Amino acid sequence: MAEPLPQCYLNGEYVALRNARISPLDRGFLFGDSVYEVLPVFGGRMFLFCEHFDRLARSLQEIRLENPHSHAAWQDILERLIARNGGGDMYVYVQVTRGMEFGRNHAFPAVVKPTVFAMASPLPVFTEAQRAAGLSAITVEDFRWGRCDIKTTALLANVLMKQQAMDAGANEAIIIRNGQVLEGASTSIFIVRDGVLITPPNSHRILPGTTRDATLSLATGVMPVEIRDVPLAELRAADEVWISAATRDVLPITCVDGSPIGTGLPGPAYLRLSESFENLRQRLAGTPAYTPA
Ligand SMILES: Cc1ncc(COP(=O)(O)O)c(C=O)c1O
Structure with missing residues (x-):
């Protein structure tokens, strides 16, 4: 993994990431009382900005934490962060915690001053060889909490699942509950069967993926789409x-638990869809990320 870019944003200031400091009493640290977003930036422009910041607003609402900024203010903060890190292609990570109080109490503090942090990092690189051969996955039983639709930083279960995949020499862990496929440890999931694109429905058991939605929009009208178990x-x-995720677009999984999927190579539907994704990116390039109503 490449190192993050040098400048970050912390509580109203742009500082060197290496010098950024928060209190050990921060509730994000003590309780994982915190939500986040990750969005890609292409040519200096944030991709699917509104979708990501609508989801952040929802995550904050679900944990009863007031959104510290409007969409327009978030855009301004992040555009400055992107420019300070030289623009171009990268991804931006944003985290909002319920701040700190002098003590450790499960219940919310009387006065909440959220901690707002953002940093930028280079996008992960997938080599031509990886795209050509596809990636591999293992399946794992779900042992996460019951509100996986909230994009919280309390990700220990996902961390352990991903490490299990790495230990097995695989790229992703596909999460199974009661015999049903849910999502990857950090990705949404699709299958193609007899030309039909199928993905599990959003629920409290999965994160509503922004890339999943974009993929469904691109596929609709091109191939039959089913949202079902x-x-x-x-x-x-x-x-x-x-699998799909903001920093990875859509990637083919060609091997699950050591057995090939289909021919064992990325299939024709994937190749068509990834071309449409690239076209979408180019269409959105140069258009404003967000226009206040
Ligand atoms: C558990 C989980 N599911 C799905 C996704 C994909 O969501 P998105 O496409 O918005 O990145 C992620 C991304 O981090 C994730 O962590």
């Missing part, structure tokens, strides 16, 4: 499996 057996028998 996906049993594990159907994942194993799929012609194609894809």
Whole structure:
């Protein structure tokens, strides 16, 4: 993984990431009382800005923490951060915690002053060889909490699942609950069967993926789309499996638990969709990230 870019934003100031400091009494540190967003930047422009900041607003509302900024203010903060880090292609990470009080109490502090942090990092690189061969995944049983629709930084279960995948020499862990496929440890999931694109429905058990929604929009009208439960057996028998995430677009999974998916190579539906994704990126390049109503 490449190092983050040098400048970050912390509580109203731009500072060197290496010098940024928060209190050990911050509730993000003590309780994971905190939510976040990750969004890609192409040519200096944030991609799917409104979708990400609508989701951040929802995450904050669900944890009963007031959004510290309007969409327009968030845009301004992040555009400055991107410019201070030289623009171009990168991704931006934003985190809002319920701040700190002098003590450790589960209940909310009487006065909440959120901690607002943002940093930028280079986008992960997927080599041509990886795109050509596809990635691999293992399946794991779900042992996360019951509100996976909130993008909280309390990610220990996802961390352990991802490490299990790494230990097995795989790229992603696909999460299964009661025999149904939910999502990856840090990705949404799709299968293709007999030309139909299928993805599990949003619920409290999965994060509503921004890239998932963009993928569904691109696929609609090009191929039949079904949003429904996906049993594990159907994942194993799929012609194609894809994962999606903001920093990775859509990527093909060609091997699950050591067995090939379909032909064992990225399939024709994936190749078509990834071309549409690239076209979408180019269409959005140069348009404003957000226009206040
Ligand atoms: C658990 C989980 N599901 C799905 C996603 C994909 O969401 P998005 O496409 O908005 O990045 C992520 C991304 O971090 C994730 O952590």
